[in-house]
Amino acid sequence: MPNGVPTSWMVTLYDHPPIVVKSGNGATFTDIDGNAYFDFNLADTSMFTGHAVEAIVRAVVEQARAGTQFLLPVEDSVEVSVELARRFGLPLWQFTLSATQANTEAIRVARAFTERSGVLMFDGKYHGHADELLGELDAGRVAPEGLGVPADATRHVRLVQYNDLEAVQAELSKGDVACVLVEAAVTNCGVIQPAEGFHTALRQLASENGALLVVDETHTLVAGPGGLTGRWGLHPDILVMGKSIAGGIPLGAYGMTAAVARVLDHRPSASFGEEVATGGTLFGNPLSLAAARVTLAEVLTDDTYVHTATLGRSLADGIEAIATEHGFGWRAHRLFNRSGYTHAPELPSNALEARATFDRELYNLQRLYMANRGVWDAIDSAGPACGIQSSKTDVARYLEVFDGFLHDVTHRRS
Ligand SMILES: Cc1ncc(COP(=O)(O)O)c(C=O)c1O
Known part of the structure; x- marks a missing residue:
């Protein structure tokens, strides 16, 4: 290695x-x-x-004995979706294997829903290692962060300072932003707390300008049963998570409002290329979901x-x-x-x-x-x-x- x-x-x-x-x-x-x-x-x-943790070990061992992958839903997928809906207040859920992948899919859903391409994020963020998520401010412009990311990978990305609502407004008013992708509190640059009223204003600005609000709770979901979304009464259109949700067994997830989820509705007449580009063979597999079910039910009380x-x-x-x-x-x-x-x-x-x-x-x-x-x-x-x-x-x-x-x-x- x-x-x-x-x-x-x-x-x-x-x-x-x-x-x-x-x-x-x-x-x-x-x-x-x-x-x-x-x-x-x-x-x-x-x-x-x-x-x-004994309960998680037991659930994973039992599921491994019962089969680890079918490319089909299992009962745990339903149970975990229902529990996440109860905790985070969004009714419909999808699963990946990491938060990076959940963010990637959330952005695609937002783009399909809004028919726009721009993504607004905040300096100091980390949302994963997909090409587009690896943008940083370089002399006022968004540039790829790290070798191997194409120079134009971040062409749809805008980065502004956290807590700067004027800059948010300026970007959103251009009318091409599909979603604002934000952490409830920035957690990959130390901790940066939202100023009072920041989230309320962000929600309002996104709605007024036709963009979706995507809250990434990958780190902050440990703040409470419903993460900071629950603690602070946030109202995202899409909520992303990963990491701790299955006790360290790989699982990413994103929840959506019913209105947003409609963009994923399967149309039998549509070809593969006409549906939102989601998916991964091992996404939402039974082992991840067995771990998530028991973690949510018995450990994250x-x-x-x-x-x-x-x-x-x-x-x-x-x-x-x-x-x-x-x-x-x-x-x-x-x-x-x-x-x-x-x-x-x-x-x-x-x-x-x-x-x-x-x-x-x-x-x-x-x-x-x-x-x-x-x-x-x-x-x-x-x-x-x-x-x-x-x-x-x-x-x-x-x-x-x-x-x-x-x-x-x-x-x-x-
Ligand atoms: C807020 C946030 N989102 C997404 C990610 C990406 O998670 P993963 O590396 O598990 O894909 C991270 C990782 O640190 C993160 O902190």
């Missing part, structure tokens, strides 16, 4: 060589040298449930979100208190189970501020220091997060090691 990893992107996530994992259990995992780690990265939130948000808050409180004790006026993010670092006295309101106030080199040094002491901190685009199996003891250990780090970097050894 190039770089010794299954996908070369994985090596870029860490500022040190990746470790090789042997096994995980609850909120910890162990590498092949026998070192154990408290897991605050949660595989970038996808292991919110914790590792090797209402009280677990209270537990994780309480821990997340104490982590953020501890980070701020320890940083202050060491003479740093830093702020910690607070997004339910998730915390994180702003190396400045103010939280950022957009990606420009987030990048300017986050000391990546320092954070990656901290990450390595903590890993060497048995705490697996978040990757540098995210922040430490607590999962269902995390405990007060884990948070106390995180804070103890963080305190040690700030002590050691501020005291010169002779």
Whole structure:
């Protein structure tokens, strides 16, 4: 494997060589040298449930015995759709294997529905690694991010700053935007919270200008039973998710209003090329759906979100208190189970501020220091997060090691 990893992107996530994992259990995992780690990265939130949860293991084993793929619906597909509809308030659901694929299909549905091509996103976003999703601002223009993405792949993409409603209005008023693709809170550039009224205005601007509103809850669905959509009363036309929804077994999903879903209605007289271009052989397979059914029914219960948000808050409180004790006026993010670092006295309101106030080199040094002491901190685009199996003891250990780090970097050894 190039770089010794299954996908070369994985090596870029860490500022040190990746470790090789042997096994995980609850909120910890162990590498092949026998070192154990408290897991605050949660595989970038996808292991919110914790590792090797018995109910999920049982469901997956039972489904593997009963068959893993038929290219047909199974009863679990219905059950999972019904439960997602109950939680997120959108009646109709489709399944993929990842959030990247769910976003790709959501954009196609939006384009078919609106008969427009433009997609409006926000600087600092990450919605996956499809060509079109990999656009970044370069001297005010949207340019492909990374080699191998064609120069014109992002020609339909517009990027504006999060919380900048004037810029949103300016782009939407051009009349060619099929959808606004937005995270409820930006979570791949630290955390950027929506300003008060941002989501309400976004919903209104999208409707007024004939664009659909697509909310990507891939990271934020861990905020509550219905994600931030439920917590904050959002009303997307399409809602995208992936990662933690099947306890770490690959599954992506997108839900739609009945009006939007009509664009997927099968017309027996239509040829393949006349239908919306969706699909993948292993999408929504029985193994993914068995895992999702049991994860939703037995693991992601209402009280677990209270537990994780309480821990997340104490982590953020501890980070701020320890940083202050060491003479740093830093702020910690607070997004339910998730915390994180702003190396400045103010939280950022957009990606420009987030990048300017986050000391990546320092954070990656901290990450390595903590890993060497048995705490697996978040990757540098995210922040430490607590999962269902995390405990007060884990948070106390995180804070103890963080305190040690700030002590050691501020005291010169002779
Ligand atoms: C908000 C958001 N959307 C989509 C994705 C893509 O998820 P995946 O890599 O599982 O396709 C990510 C991944 O980090 C994400 O954070």
